Amino acid sequence: MIKVESSLFLKSVKGELQKLLELLTPSFEYASILGVDTNGFKYEYSAKNSSLEESMWTDRGFVVRLYKAGKVVEYSFNNFSVGDAEKQYNEIHLFAEKALQGNYRLYPVPNETPLVFSFSEDVKTDPSEGDPERIFGKLQSLFTRAVEEDPHVFDARIVYEWVKVSKIFLSSKRDLEQNYMWSQGYVVPMVRESGKVKLLYAAVSGFDGEELIDKMEHKIPQTVHDAVLLLSAESIVPGEYEVLCSPDISGLIAHEAFGHGVEMDMFVKNRALGKYYIGKQVANTIVSMRDTAYPVRHAGSFRFDDEGNLAGSTLIIDRGMLKGGLSDQLSASFLREQPTGNGRRQSYKNKTYARMTNTYFESGSDSLDEMIASISHGYLIDYTQSGMEDPKNWGLQAIAFLGREIRNGAFTGKIVSPVVMTGYVPDILKNITMISGDVELSGSGYCGKGWKEFVKVSSGGPYIKTKMRLG
Amino acid sequence: MIDRITELLENSSCSGWKLTIKETDGAQGYFILNRLEMMRGQKITEITLTVYKDFEEDATKYRGSMSIQLFPTMTDEEMTVKINRAVAGASAVKNRWYPLPSTSTAGTLHTGPVSRFGEHNVLDWISVLAEDVVRHKRERVDFNATEIFLSRNTYWFKNSEGITYSWDEYSGMVELVTTVRGAEGAVELFDIFRFSDYSPSWLDKKIETQINSALDRAESKPLPVLTDTPVLLGRAAVPEFFDYFRYQLTAKAVFQGVSSFKKGEIIRKNKDEMITISIVPYLERSPDNVVIDADGIVPREVIIVENNTVRDILSDIQFGTYLEQEITGISSNITVQPGNMITSDYEQTPYLEAVEFSDFTVDKITGDFGGEIRLAYYYDGKTRVPVTGGSVTGKIEDILDTFRMSEKIVTDGKYCGPEFLYLTGVNITGIGKDNHAR
Structure with a gap:
């Protein structure tokens, strides 16, 4: 294993950032600076077109946060080098003086304990210096494997993306640095029959380097098989059904149905019903749910958040009871709680919000076979398409690509697609009656707050059995 | 910056390139009910470069490409390393050859009318837009969370075939969460209104539609x-x-x-x-x-x-x-x-x-x-x-x-x-x- 290297750029300007902090400190009650240097490549191979581009997560710049008389302002900038501290101070000061004239909510200054911290994660193979031809060669092999798997496959997209993240956080009491890398890969077979085109995707992701590509091959047979099944899929008869959720769909429910509803900035804005249910039963007593940035190592992991608070693990639901939520610095201050280390930004250009990291249902004790056998008429739902939160009214909207019909405890072979899952979240969670043993996490996509503010997360869980409306 | 990067590209082994630079001067207001949670300012330069590399195999012409980000703080040496890396990456991308737009194919630039947002500083507009929202407040209706963004973006585009363009545009957004207190609790509706020019009458209509919908949802x-x-x-x-x-x-x-x-x-x-x-x-x-x-x-x-x-x-x-x-x-x-x-x-x-x-x-x-x-x-x-x-x-x-x-x-x-x-x-x-x- 090798350590993910520090950013030479951040190292080179750290002294100048400390000068800027010293210039800002006399004028403000609190000042902090987050420096970000993130880079990565995205490779895509398909029959007719390939591409190589810098990752959408690539980012290099800084954000200053300032408190004055309880008012909070921020300034994002990226044209800053050695010798620029005074010029940058003047620009920020000019903005802050004007911006602070508004009618603000007032927040106490963060109660930071002194901390100096530097951490670099390990990866097996660092792809940042990797030969593009070699990586494309690996993707081409996966492509060939996918198209040879079934004659219906007319093309396949094979995607591999790595992202290396370096961040530093500076305040009068904190000097933090972290460096880590995550990767994700997709296998997307495209199948055709009588002019009808369907596609499906399987994803792998994690705190990995180039070694992640090797984990993609075993996904191919099942994904191609299921994509071909979609060609004969029927529309589902709308109604309420017994439902088995795959780990992927369990994660979607954990994330969309409940995770967004316990982001505590939504409590402050009176946008989440969850604030009224702390200490109350919201799920069956067999259900527990967590959000863990550390020590879980997955796509949503980190060691400190974008406000300099250390990452940890939050027990959200404990045996059916809502225990607590996820907070950023401002929501924790307002609610007089300790921040949980969930303050995250899409980029140095964006604001921090309370956000999830790796969110999952904890394991149970049922076997998948027992769960299937227990269903009189229902569906096993798999392959996430999309989801949307509604924490104010606890409505769920989630869409899956595929449902397998189960009657009298056995699969009938009938496939339905797509499957729109809707319902009242506490009903869905209280109707969870069986949970399997193994937790699987998937972090192949990203999470938005509403329709923007994207951050990298993972979600998952074991198989769960519940009831939902399907359409 | 454009000339500097152009010179580095001319000394590289790429077969062609396109370069876009975007400078953003932005302001963002985040409101909870009628008070600010935070104001944010942005001054950001984003540089996107695509390099192309031509090659032949079995008498067939191919054109590979790779897109990268450059940063205004990079030295010439850092940019050169990254450009060379991109050229090497483009050499591994095997796509059928296609031309790049040239001065003869690019066309004449058409921009819309001058945006009214040019009349003030972007930071000043945040309070103007906030007032446009708040004046719709009424009994039973709250705006629990409102985010107002406005940025002035200046673009430069240049490619290896002689095309050069530059233009300005404004990009604005109001994210509005309307909450209505009904007999059976509160309900909300949420939407994002995006725009490039200032029109209070248009914004009024969007907000009124959302309020009326939220009122109806409360009775639904x-x-x-x-x-x-x-x-x-x-x-x-x-x-x-x-x-x-x-x-x-x-x-x-x-x-x-x-x-x-x-x-x-x-x-x-x-x-x-x-x-x-x-x-x-x-x-x-x-x-x-x-x-x-x-x-x-x-x-x-x-x-x-x-x-x-x-x-x-x-x-x-x-x-x-x-x-x-x-x-x-x-x-x-x-x-x-x-x-x-x-x-x-x-x-x-x-x-x-x-x-x-x-x-x-x-x-x-x-x-x-x-x-x-x-x-x-x-x-x-x-x-x-x-x-x-x-x-x-x-x-x-x-x-x-x-x-x-x-x-x-x-x-x-x-x-x-x-x-x-x-x-x-x-x-x-x-x-x-x-x-x-x-």
């Missing part, structure tokens, strides 16, 4: 179980519906085989009400107006479907070249000719008018569509009542011949066309007690 009943009930699809779902055709008729989708449409093909049999869809680079106040596309081509209006027949393909330079199509450039505003449906045509029988979804989506490849209903109106033939919950789902291919379009048109954001669609043969999943599995 659960969506009943409905069978064989037509759906009137309105608001944001309509442009999303037509965006399926825009995607399917791009050269990229056709070339990659995920589109089954062909030029000259009749895609709809209904001759009483024919569809005509155009893709246009400019619509008033649209946040998606395009001055040039990603390749540096000034896009032209493209009629993709005319009187039910595929007339043209939206062609970027790479995939348009592969398909031997005229290069149209890529833009995304959609205009659709009106239909002939008026209220009296549909109010004789029950229908469900769905206006607000959690997130109405259309799968651009399969045409499957659906969304969870946040607000709809159910008309039972006598009365029209607000309903919520449940979902509407369907497939475009199943309704292509039968869907109807309103005579009345709207212009909103990136869309100008029929105000609503009338759909039969779609699934409505209600949440009434009789709605169990069958």
Whole structure:
């Protein structure tokens, strides 16, 4: 294993950032600076077109946060080098003086304990210096494997993306640095029959380097098989059904149905019903749910958040009871709680919000076979398409690509697609009656707050059995 | 900066390049109820470079490319390392050769009218826009969270074939969360209004529509179980519906085989009400107006479907070249000719008018569509009542011949066309007690 290297750029300007902090400190009650240097490549191979581009997560710049008389302002900038501290101070000061004239909510200054911290994660193979031809060669092999798997496959997209993240956080009491890398890969077979085109995707992701590509091959047979099944899929008869959720769909429910509803900035804005249910039963007593940035190592992991608070693990639901939520610095201050280390930004250009990291249902004790056998008429739902939160009214909207019909405890072979899952979240969670043993996490996509503010997360869980409306 | 990067590129081994620089001067206000949670300022320079590398194998010409970000703080040495890395990366991308736009193919730059946002500093506009929102506050109605962004963006584009452009634009957004306190608790509706020019009357209309919808949602009943009930699809779902055709008729989708449409093909049999869809680079106040596309081509209006027949393909330079199509450039505003449906045509029988979804989506490849209903109106033939919950789902291919379009048109954001669609043969999943599995 090798350590993910520090950013030479951040190292080179750290002294100048400390000068800027010293210039800002006399004028403000609190000042902090987050420096970000993130880079990565995205490779895509398909029959007719390939591409190589810098990752959408690539980012290099800084954000200053300032408190004055309880008012909070921020300034994002990226044209800053050695010798620029005074010029940058003047620009920020000019903005802050004007911006602070508004009618603000007032927040106490963060109660930071002194901390100096530097951490670099390990990866097996660092792809940042990797030969593009070699990586494309690996993707081409996966492509060939996918198209040879079934004659219906007319093309396949094979995607591999790595992202290396370096961040530093500076305040009068904190000097933090972290460096880590995550990767994700997709296998997307495209199948055709009588002019009808369907596609499906399987994803792998994690705190990995180039070694992640090797984990993609075993996904191919099942994904191609299921994509071909979609060609004969029927529309589902709308109604309420017994439902088995795959780990992927369990994660979607954990994330969309409940995770967004316990982001505590939504409590402050009176946008989440969850604030009224702390200490109350919201799920069956067999259900527990967590959000863990550390020590879980997955796509949503980190060691400190974008406000300099250390990452940890939050027990959200404990045996059916809502225990607590996820907070950023401002929501924790307002609610007089300790921040949980969930303050995250899409980029140095964006604001921090309370956000999830790796969110999952904890394991149970049922076997998948027992769960299937227990269903009189229902569906096993798999392959996430999309989801949307509604924490104010606890409505769920989630869409899956595929449902397998189960009657009298056995699969009938009938496939339905797509499957729109809707319902009242506490009903869905209280109707969870069986949970399997193994937790699987998937972090192949990203999470938005509403329709923007994207951050990298993972979600998952074991198989769960519940009831939902399907359409 | 442009000259500096150009010089580095001229000393590299790339076969061609394009460079876009965007400078952003932005301000963002975040409000909880009527007070600021935070103000943010931005001064950011973003540099995107694509390098191309030509090579031959077995007498076939290929053109690889790689796109990278450069940063204003990079030294010449750092930029050179990254450019060389990109050239090496482009050499591994084996795509059929295609030309780059040159001065002879690029076209003349057209920008819209001068934005009113130019009258003040972006920071000053935040309080102006906040006042435009707050004045709609009334009894039972709160704006729990409002985010107001405005930025002035200055662009420079240059490529290796001699094209150079520069232009300014404004990009604004109001994210509004409207909460209404009803007898059975509070409900909210959430939306993002994006714009490129200042129009208080337009914003008033958007906010009033959201407030009225939230008031109706507060009074709404659960969506009943409905069978064989037509759906009137309105608001944001309509442009999303037509965006399926825009995607399917791009050269990229056709070339990659995920589109089954062909030029000259009749895609709809209904001759009483024919569809005509155009893709246009400019619509008033649209946040998606395009001055040039990603390749540096000034896009032209493209009629993709005319009187039910595929007339043209939206062609970027790479995939348009592969398909031997005229290069149209890529833009995304959609205009659709009106239909002939008026209220009296549909109010004789029950229908469900769905206006607000959690997130109405259309799968651009399969045409499957659906969304969870946040607000709809159910008309039972006598009365029209607000309903919520449940979902509407369907497939475009199943309704292509039968869907109807309103005579009345709207212009909103990136869309100008029929105000609503009338759909039969779609699934409505209600949440009434009789709605169990069958």
